[in-house]
Structures are given as structure tokens and as C-alpha cells.
Amino acid sequence: MALYDRRVTSIQEPAVVRRQRQRRHSGPRWSLLVAVLATIALVGAVAWWTIDDEQQVAGTSTDQPVAAPGSTEAPTTEPTTTTTTVPELIVGPLEAKGKPLPVVYRIGTYDPVVFITVDDGGIQRPELIDFVRSSGVPITMFLTERYTGGDGIEYFSELQDLGATVQAHSITHTSLRGKSLDFQQREVCQPVDTYERNYGERPRYFRPPYGNYDTNTLVAAKSCGLKAVLWWSATYDSGTLRLQEAPLRRGEIILMHFNDHLTQDLQLLLQQIEAAGLRPALLDDYLDAAPVLP
Numbered sequence: 001m002a003l004y005d006r007r008v009t010s011i012q013e014p015a016v017v018r019r020q021r022q023r024r025h026s027g028p029r030w031s032l033l034v035a036v037l038a039t040i041a042l043v044g045a046v047a048w049w050t051i052d053d054e055q056q057v058a059g060t061s062t063d064q065p066v067a068a069p070g071s072t073e074a075p076t077t078e079p080t081t082t083t084t085t086v087p088e089l090i091v092g093p094l095e096a097k098g099k100p101l102p103v104v105y106r107i108g109t110y111d112p113v114v115f116i117t118v119d120d121g122g123i124q125r126p127e128l129i130d131f132v133r134s135s136g137v138p139i140t141m142f143l144t145e146r147y148t149g150g151d152g153i154e155y156f157s158e159l160q161d162l163g164a165t166v167q168a169h170s171i172t173h174t175s176l177r178g179k180s181l182d183f184q185q186r187e188v189c190q191p192v193d194t195y196e197r198n199y200g201e202r203p204r205y206f207r208p209p210y211g212n213y214d215t216n217t218l219v220a221a222k223s224c225g226l227k228a229v230l231w232w233s234a235t236y237d238s239g240t241l242r243l244q245e246a247p248l249r250r251g252e253i254i255l256m257h258f259n260d261h262l263t264q265d266l267q268l269l270l271q272q273i274e275a276a277g278l279r280p281a282l283l284d285d286y287l288d289a290a291p292v293l294p
């Protein structure tokens with residue numbers, strides 16, 4: 001498969017927006033309180049430093065860099081940078097670049113996070129539920145309608161209760177590229193309605209089977225209110241991580257599948273993510289926070 005011959009990304013990292021994390025399964029308002037207190041503390045610290053710097057410029061201290069005489073610039077101390085802390089997240093915009101919807105390969109973010117996505121859903125192993133419960137690993141599930149009806153609804157509802165989200169991955173898993181708009185509209189949009197009924201939440205994202213899409217796919221996705229079409233920048237299967245571009249770094253969208261060894265793979269992948277100084281985050285949080293540039 002020539003999946004990795006494609007361009008790396010349509011996402012750049014220009015203007016930065018911030019939005020508070022709004023996870024559906026978030027706990028009480030502690031996080032908000034912490035954020036407010038942290039902001040107050042930060043403002044206080046900045047005010048303190050500003051005053052302190054002015055005193056230094058005025059000559060009360062000589063052990064810090066001082067602006068040149070007559071200069072209105074601040075002293076040339078290095079700006080302090082801190083890593084982003086929950087509940088804040090930083091994500092770049094999704095660029096549509098003249099297309100009806102953005103196609104997302106990676107997430108432009110300064111947070112040390114990667115995103116785990118799991119596709120299809122035909123194989124539903126019970127140990128996955130235990131692992132998601134014990135590890136708390138955030139997963140975005142792109143489900144194929146035909147593989148996930150009947151008893152599957154209960155299975156994926158259980159994962160949803162543990163924080164996983166349900167997104168759309170067509171009815172029949174057929175390759176959509178080159179198909180008529182009518183055909184694509186049904187494949188893209190019917191699962192959106194079905195999953196809203198079955199899981200109580202309307203999918204916001206679509207992943208085309210095999211990654212094959214064209215303009216009709218994007219038009220169809222837009223017509224039923226979807227916000228973006230998802231691709232990926234990495235895959236993980238049977239203990240092997242494949243990257244469009246090494247090494248594993250922040251913003252990576254990792255593709256996996258519901259199969260017999262998914263739980264084992266997740267365990268290994270989480271070790272690899274941690275070893276890279278990263279952590280998994282819920283893709284939906286970042287996609288929902290990102291503005292779409294036309």
C-alpha cells in the first residue's frame with residue numbers, strides 16, 4: 001500500500017488558540033478552580049516581575065541584565081516558558097484550504113500529546129474494556145456501521161462510558177474515492193444518524209475507509225454537519241509503529257484497528273509514547289477546540 005507516499009500534513013501551526021478542556025467525562029469543577037487560581041498566581045507573578053524589572057532598570061539591582069540607558073525595552077532576560085497543564089490545551093487551526101472541509105493528518109499543538117484512534121469494530125474483545133478502564137487510555141473510535149450493530153452497540157457503549165468517543169467510518173467500508181455524491185452521502189451520513197440514535201451523541205468526524213476520499217466525500221461530510229475528515233500520520237500494529245516521518249512526536253494521529261491483539265498493542269504503544277516523553281490525549285478535545293480556516 002502506498003499510504004505513506006502522501007504529503008505529510010495539511011495542518012500547519014500558525015496562530016495559536018486556547019480553549020479550556022471540556023471533556024464529556026470530566027469531573028467536578030476542581031479543574032476550573034485550579035485554572036483560575038493558577039491564572040491569578042501567574043498574573044501576580046508577572047506583576048511582581050514587572051515591578052522588579054522596573055526597579056532593576058532604575059538601578060536598585062545589578063545582578064540581572066539591565067536595558068541599555070535610554071532604551072525603553074525590557075531587560076533581556078529569557079522569557080520563562082512553562083509546559084501546558086490540564087485543563088488548558090493549545091491547538092492550531094484546521095485548514096480547509098478551499099476545500100469544503102479540512103482533512104486532518106496531524107494536530108498542530110504545543111502540548112506533548114499524541115492521539116490514538118481505533119477503526120472498524122468487527123472484532124470486539126472483552127479484555128479491551130478492562131484495559132481501557134484500568135489504564136484510562138483515551139480512544140477515538142471510527143466505527144463501520146455494518147460491523148457494529150446488534151450486540152456491538154452494548155460493547156461500544158461500554159467503551160463510550162469509559163471516555164472513548166464514537167465517530168463515523170462508513171456503512172460498508174467500501175472505498176469511496178470516485179463514487180457518486182449520492183452514494184458517498186449515504187455511506188458518510190447514515191452512520192452519523194445511526195450513531196446519534198445508538199450512542200446519544202452525534203459524530204463530528206469521518207474517516208474514509210482505506211483513507212480513500214475525494215471532493216464528493218468532503219461535500220457529503222459537510223452536508224451532514226461533520227467538522228473534519230480524518231486521516232492519520234502513524235499506524236501501530238502487532239508491536240510495530242510506522243510513522244510518516246520519524247521520530248514519534250507531538251500531534252501524531254495513530255491509526256489502530258479493533259482486532260484480536262489490540263489490547264496487547266495498546267499496552268506496548270503506551271510504553272513507547274511514554275518513552276518519547278509524550279502522553280495520549282483525546283483527539284476530539286483538540287479537534288473540537290480547533291477553529292477551521294477556510
Ligand SMILES: [Zn+2]
Nearest residue numbers: 119120209210
Ligand atoms: Zn477501516
